Amino acid sequence: MPELPEVETTLRGITPYVKGQKVVAVHIRQPKLRWPVPSELHELEGQVVDSLQRRAKYLLMHTLKGTVIIHLGMSGSLRICDHDTAPGKHDHVDIVLANSHLLRLQDPRRFGSVLWTQQINRHPLLCALGPEPLHEAFNARYLYEKSRSRKVTIKTFIMNAHVVVGVGNIYASESLFMAGINPKTIAGRLSMARYEKLVFAIKTVLSLAIEQGGTTLRDFVSAEGQTGYFQLALSVYGRTGKPCQQCQKPIRQITQGQRSTYYCTSCQT
DNA sequence: ATGCTAACCTGCGCGC
DNA sequence: TGCGCGCAGGTTAGCA
Structure with missing residues (x-):
């Protein structure tokens, strides 16, 4: 699905629910995505999401301890749910927030990814990327x-x-x-x-x-x-x-x- | 360095 | 109704 506009729309949609919130739990139901979802993602638990950002089609969630990198692949989507919303067949990862909401990744084709890094500026998926199409450097x-x-x-x-x-x-x-x-x-x-x-x-x-x-x-x-x-x-x-x-x-x-x-x-x- | 291919998956619509 | 086929918004590793 997502082309850049959908990723940008997703970012804008989830930011009000996620920014400034503490993560109380991470649930990984299906770790077999484009790359295995690392168990280190649990280091997110207890952290506050300080800011959210888009780079290319990657969504970045920054905390003091590290950054979550999310890509939606071909068929992924992120939604805000209530704590008690039962997960469906393709709801692979939940990031549960202190405000009674959770961020849920659904991705039938599993081409998406959820990664965790403590060195966002040196991450191999991000550091070789070209300029953003809407920035001045792209001319x-x-x-x-x-x-x-x-x-x-x-x-x-x-x-x-x-x-x-x-x-x-x-x-x-x-x-x-x-x-x-x-x-x-x-x-x-x-x-x-x-x-x-x-x-x-x-x-x-x-x-x-x-x-x-x-x-x-x-x-x-x-x-x-x-x-x-x-x-x-x-x-x-x-x-x-x-x-x-x-x-x-x-x-x-x-x-x-x-x-x-x-x-x-x-x-x- | 550049270019090309296969690979990762599930679901849907179509023709028979 | 069911079945097989082709196609689908992305991106990387690996090879020539």
Whole structure:
């Protein structure tokens, strides 16, 4: 599920319930996630969550003693529940708070992860990441320089977290459509002017999606447990064979790097 | 360094 | 109704 806007929406949803709260218990029902949930996660018990943060698609919960790193993978979601809410089949980890709430991770496919580190600044999953897409450091000059001599397609390039974080499969297609760029173009051959358009598109598309609370697809549920989010109008993603909203030609679906790509063969060159 | 592939899982919708 | 198949929002390890 979660693309960056959903992770950001989750962060904003859970923060009022979690920030400043003491953790009274941690329950690990299913430790077999993307990586095993470490038993050291119990060191969280008795700690106060001082602050919450998003980096790429990781949610970070900081305490004096260490940091919880949560990733939602493909199908994960976090919800605030009451202490007495019975866990379901895919509710793998609970972080029980002193305020009668608990933070519950549900993840049917178990591609997500819950980790614990005392050295957040040196964590291998985080320290090699590229810039945040909505920060100033992510700009056309940066992408242009970074792409010189790169032979992968532009779709694959912008989905590479070492290049820029947080551009997932939906918004990669949507951004390339907005920028009018064919997803099969080799990254190293795109002009500066086209990178200007692309960076603008990525920032715009992600900002809009965050504003609207994240695109709801399949099993995403907001932090408050709602499912009825307004669905951001998608121009190309999932619209195989349907008419392009600009030129009416059918949207084409191809596979790039084991992922589906959607684009308009006449609007995107 | 760069690029490509397999791998980790469950659930759902489709055609038969 | 049931079954098999293909597909799904992510990311890393490991290999050429």
